[in-house]
Amino acid sequence: MDNTWYRGIAVGVDGSDESLAALDWAARTADMHGARLTVVATYPLPTTLAPGYGDLASTAKGAARNAAQAAQIRLGRHRPGRRDVEVLVLPGSAAPALSQRSMTCDLVVVGRRGLGVLDRTLLGSTSSALVASAPGAVAVIPAGATTGDPSRIRVGVGREEEPGVLGTAFAEAAVRGCPLEVLHVTGSDPTAAVDLADQVARWAEKYPKVTCTMVIRHGAPASALLHDLTADDVVIVGGRQHSPAPGRRQHSIPDAVLRAAPCPVLVVHAQRNPLA
Numbered sequence: 001m002d003n004t005w006y007r008g009i010a011v012g013v014d015g016s017d018e019s020l021a022a023l024d025w026a027a028r029t030a031d032m033h034g035a036r037l038t039v040v041a042t043y044p045l046p047t048t049l050a051p052g053y054g055d056l057a058s059t060a061k062g063a064a065r066n067a068a069q070a071a072q073i074r075l076g077r078h079r080p081g082r083r084d085v086e087v088l089v090l091p092g093s094a095a096p097a098l099s100q101r102s103m104t105c106d107l108v109v110v111g112r113r114g115l116g117v118l119d120r121t122l123l124g125s126t127s128s129a130l131v132a133s134a135p136g137a138v139a140v141i142p143a144g145a146t147t148g149d150p151s152r153i154r155v156g157v158g159r160e161e162e163p164g165v166l167g168t169a170f171a172e173a174a175v176r177g178c179p180l181e182v183l184h185v186t187g188s189d190p191t192a193a194v195d196l197a198d199q200v201a202r203w204a205e206k207y208p209k210v211t212c213t214m215v216i217r218h219g220a221p222a223s224a225l226l227h228d229l230t231a232d233d234v235v236i237v238g239g240r241q242h243s244p245a246p247g248r249r250q251h252s253i254p255d256a257v258l259r260a261a262p263c264p265v266l267v268v269h270a271q272r273n274p275l276a
Contacts, residue, residue, distance in 0.1 A: 007035075009036070009105060025139070039068060039087045098126075131255065
């Protein structure tokens, strides 16, 4: 099967160690999928034309340019996906800019700082806002996560969103050469697990080289997804586009996983399947 991502990958950078780790993961993914990599650095604009506006804007733009330059230095002569790297320095907040990019690329990648639970609840984050608002797939790389080949991919599936999510999970397990664990949390419908097993079997026929196991658990879906994850894993979940603030208040499953997962998290929105 053709694993080339023709629309490419965009990664947000801000000069932090976390964003450079996201850059490493994105570059590795671009190599695997023959995708062009676009590096995006953004700078906020002051909301009012107060005294010193020009200096503040210039300083912010300079910081974004420095972040983009740090990314270029990090990549060196590496051409991810055997293609030249595109570098963009854009005005505005990171989440809206990257969300816009997700409409025209296969995947958007961002880092996640190691903030405490209270900090993330009160302040939110670029990653949470991006996952909530982006129409396309988003990968979030937390501080300390492994940026090389994963030891396992875990995908959480339910009856409604599994076609796109399962297809992405099998494709990624195939291209990354790692085992796949399909996790389903049982609910009140006893036929759901049976239906899911049939769908998993059909995908396994398409990807015969993928070692796949199916795990059925009880309890809260987010807790089940997070159980025994390590920095060497990758977890894939389905998501639905919504406004960022309500998403945080409702404690959606993707957002709960993003807050606590020690490994890269790939969120594939249910209404669109850009990676399959």
